[in-house]
Amino acid sequence: MTVEAIFDVVASSADDIRGSLTGRRTYAEEQNPSGEQQLAADVHADQLLEERLLALDSVGAYASEERDEVITDGDGWSVAVDPLDGSSNVKSNNAMGTVLGVYDAELPAPGRSLIAAAYVLYGPLTTMMTAHDGTVTEYVVEDGERQPVRENVTLPNDPVVYGFGGRVPEWPDDFSGFVSSVEQELKLRYGGAMIADVNQIMTYGGVFAYPALESHPDGKLRLLFEGAPIGYIVETAGGRSSDGARSLLDVTSSSLHQRVPVHVGNPEYITRLEEALHDDS
Ligand SMILES: O=P(O)(O)OC[C@H]1O[C@](O)(COP(=O)(O)O)[C@@H](O)[C@@H]1O
Ligand SMILES: [Mg+2]
Ligand SMILES: [Mg+2]
Incomplete structure (x- = not known):
């Protein structure tokens, strides 16, 4: 029973997911449990990963952003998946x-x-970042195989970039105040796919957030499929994660599709962010 077998299944599915995008850039009939319209590509990637991950003896449950309930199949770990993150980017x-x-x-x-x-990350290359046993490793994925390109990945000490989601007028004032200081120091990089935007932070250092919004106090991203896994990866790489007050790993998880404000990056930026959000003076 190894975690590496799970990573292998995901790596070997990456080419299939990428290859299936042609012809699946249209909307499917259904909405996902968060009320967002699904693309045919979301549905396909979800079905493929469900079949392949549940086929492993080590996996006893599969949950995804694209389905209401957890699918169980015997004993084993529970895998929570966002099959295609940033899928609105498939159109553009x-x-x-x-x-x-x-x-x-x-x-x-x-x-x-x-x-x-x-x-x-489906970019010009397909790359994969894994976190396990206190170590983060970056791979290039080719022909279903992953080859390590960076071992013991840590966030660079000299942060360079930031990316914040949500409409700017919707940002709470205390978050906007934090942004004003960050803008003086870092360069903007925002592409509208959390994985791509976080990978900028993993590569150059800095801070990514999809914060609480005035109209959506819990933000947009989902705790189990997006916030906690990305928090785990960033923290394993020596960074910090926060919902604004605590590590994303300490957020109480009460429902499968719950949302959470997400802030991850170099520790000094997350500490500053938490101070900005809790400064009542
Ligand atoms: O379009 P917005 O509001 O900037 O939202 C972008 C965010 O939404 C997401 O696309 C949500 O993920 P899904 O595409 O998996 O629903 C994130 O990847 C991204 O950070
Ligand atoms: Mg997503
Ligand atoms: Mg998704």
Whole structure:
């Protein structure tokens, strides 16, 4: 029973997911449980990963952003997947990802029960970042195989970039104040796919956020499929994650599709962010 077998399945599915995008850039009939319209590409990637991950003895449950309920199949870890992250980018042919968390618990579960997490980035190259046993590794994925290109990945000490989601007028004032200071120091990089935007931080250092919005106090991203796995990866790489007050791994998980404000990056930026959000003076 190894986590590496799960990573292998995801790597070997990456080419299939990427290859299936042609012809699947249209909307499907259904909405996902978060009320967003699904693309045919979302539905296809979800079905493919469900079949292949549940076929592993080590995986006893599969949950995804694209389906209402957890699918169970015997004993084993629970894998929570965002099959295509940033899928609105498929229409404009920009970067997207796949992200997953491996929980040693029944879902919904807190991020502290994660034993591993990973993402695939469909960019000019297909790359994969895995976090497990206190180590983050970056791979290039070709022909279904992953070859390591960076071992023991840590966030660079000299941060360079930032990317923040949501409409600017919707940002709460205290978050806008934080942004004003960040803008003086870092360069903007925002592409509308969390995985691609976080990978900028993993490569150059800095801070990514999809914050609480005036109209959506819990933000947009989902805790089990996006927030906790990405928090686990960034924290394993020496960074910090926060919902504004605590690590994303410490957020209470009460429902499968719950949303959470997401802030990840170099520790000094997340500390500054938390101070800005809790400064009542
Ligand atoms: O279009 P917006 O509001 O900037 O939202 C972008 C965010 O939404 C997402 O696309 C949500 O993920 P899905 O595409 O998996 O629903 C994130 O990847 C991204 O950070
Ligand atoms: Mg997503
Ligand atoms: Mg998605």
